[in-house]
Amino acid sequence: QKEVEQDPGPLSVPEGAIVSLNCTYSNSAFQYFMWYRQYSRKGPELLMYTYSSGNKEDGRFTAQVDKSSKYISLFIRDSQPSDSATYLCATEGAGNNRKLIWGLGTSLAVNP
Amino acid sequence: GAGVSQSPRYKVAKRGQDVALRCDPISGHVSLFWYQQALGQGPEFLTYFQNEAQLDKSGLPSDRFFAERPEGSVSTLKIQRTQQEDSAVYLCASSPLVGAGETQYFGPGTRLLVL
Numbered sequence: 001q002k003e004v005e006q007d008p009g010p011l012s013v014p015e016g017a018i019v020s021l022n023c024t025y026s027n028s029a030f031q032y033f034m035w036y037r038q039y040s041r042k043g044p045e046l047l048m049y050t051y052s053s054g055n056k057e058d059g060r061f062t063a064q065v066d067k068s069s070k071y072i073s074l075f076i077r078d079s080q081p082s083d084s085a086t087y088l089c090a091t092e093g094a095g096n097n098r099k100l101i102w103g104l105g106t107s108l109a110v111n112p
Numbered sequence: 113g114a115g116v117s118q119s120p121r122y123k124v125a126k127r128g129q130d131v132a133l134r135c136d137p138i139s140g141h142v143s144l145f146w147y148q149q150a151l152g153q154g155p156e157f158l159t160y161f162q163n164e165a166q167l168d169k170s171g172l173p174s175d176r177f178f179a180e181r182p183e184g185s186v187s188t189l190k191i192q193r194t195q196q197e198d199s200a201v202y203l204c205a206s207s208p209l210v211g212a213g214e215t216q217y218f219g220p221g222t223r224l225l226v227l
Contacts, residue, residue, distance in 0.1 A: 032213040043218035102154030
């Protein structure tokens with residue numbers, strides 16, 4: 001079992017839809033959770049960052065972490081064609097281990 | 113300001129050839145990471161430097177993989193006797209400090225194809 005599980009999709013939605021992306025993780029010691037966006041042939045770029053449980057909102061994006069169920073979510077409101085990309089969830093290794101542990105990534109297409 | 117840069121962007125190698133991939137982190141960033149991303153997969157950790165010290169190399173898949181950062185800035189990932197399974201995108205990331213939760217900033221990656 002992978003430490004971070006993510007449905008790879010693909011996910012296709014019409015412009016303006018609300019998108020929900022989800023991951024689960026296995027290690028309760030994980031504290032830092034990130035969502036990265038990766039366009040084709042580009043490196044990942046940090047979209048949202050959350051420490052421990054709770055919600056964080058930034059414009060059209062909301063990240064949620066539920067540590068009791070080991071579940072992390074990213075919501076995109078009023079989705080745009082420019083949001084079409086692969087969305088990767090990641091967490092930082094426990095203790096002093098700084099490596100990022102990643103999900104597979106979900107491919108999202110927002111159709112105009 | 114300049115972000116993380118990597119070179120070459122694309123590399124085609126014949127099986128058995130040695131390759132060297134370069135990463136220029138953001139100036140002043142202490143931490144540097146290498147990841148390997150196979151097609152359709154999330155990145156997988158390879159190794160981590162704090163300044164010139166290689167603190168974690170647990171993700172290097174075999175002794176054919178070697179990384180260095182001799183002066184604490186530029187890093188090179190070397191792969192000896194390349195195999196077809198080494199074909200992937202190699203991503204470099206840097207972060208300014210060493211504390212937990214510091215943001216990692218990624219370069220565009222080097223796409224390696226081994227024939």
